[in-house]
Amino acid sequence: MHHPNITLVSFGFFEKDFLENIAKAVQSEFHCSVNLKEGHIDLGEYYDPARRQYNGNDLLKMVDALTFPGSVKIIGLFNVDLFIPILTYIFGQAFLNGRTGIASVYRFSNDRYGIPGNNSFLLDRFRKEVIHELGHTFGLIHCPVTTCVMRSSTYVEDVDQKKQSLCHNCRAQLETQQE
Numbered sequence: 001m002h003h004p005n006i007t008l009v010s011f012g013f014f015e016k017d018f019l020e021n022i023a024k025a026v027q028s029e030f031h032c033s034v035n036l037k038e039g040h041i042d043l044g045e046y047y048d049p050a051r052r053q054y055n056g057n058d059l060l061k062m063v064d065a066l067t068f069p070g071s072v073k074i075i076g077l078f079n080v081d082l083f084i085p086i087l088t089y090i091f092g093q094a095f096l097n098g099r100t101g102i103a104s105v106y107r108f109s110n111d112r113y114g115i116p117g118n119n120s121f122l123l124d125r126f127r128k129e130v131i132h133e134l135g136h137t138f139g140l141i142h143c144p145v146t147t148c149v150m151r152s153s154t155y156v157e158d159v160d161q162k163k164q165s166l167c168h169n170c171r172a173q174l175e176t177q178q179e
């Protein structure tokens with residue numbers, strides 16, 4: 001599969017420029033064309049009133065059930081707080097070596113941590129998160145290299161330490177996958 005096509009499907013409001021920026025970053029990292037789509041579903045049924053968060057496992061399954069002809073990878077983009085039962089929150093998750101992942105901007109704004117700053121941090125972090133989840137769908141596991149986008153991140157500080165690109169090793173693995 002030399003030129004796989006990736007779909008980024010957004011749920012909820014995102015600025016057009018913001019999405020196009022993410023799409024461009026994905027395109028250059030994975031050397032493939034990227035489609036932007038809008039999803040229209042009621043997120044209410046994924047809301048857990050006790051946790052006041054949205055169920056990341058159910059949302060991942062929901063996105064996985066969508067069809068986008070020609071797309072080999074699908075990432076659902078959200079702006080709500082995601083959780084899975086064993087964790088306080090997640091930035092996103094994906095099926096390893098599968099077709100689908102999800103990612104949310106919710107935890108990436110500086111406002112949330114009382115850090116002054118602008119939206120460029122949010123964009124920067126979200127680009128890395130989307131590329132990270134896509135890496136998982138291409139079979140890449142967490143990488144020990146500090147600056148590699150496949151490094152696992154629990155906190156935004158971890159995300160800020162990495163680059164938005166794959167390290168040499170992860171890149172080589174991806175290329176084996178895409179052959």
Ligand SMILES: [Zn+2]
Nearest residue numbers: 132136142152
């Ligand atoms: Zn990961």
Ligand SMILES: [Zn+2]
Nearest residue numbers: 143148167170
């Ligand atoms: Zn790596």
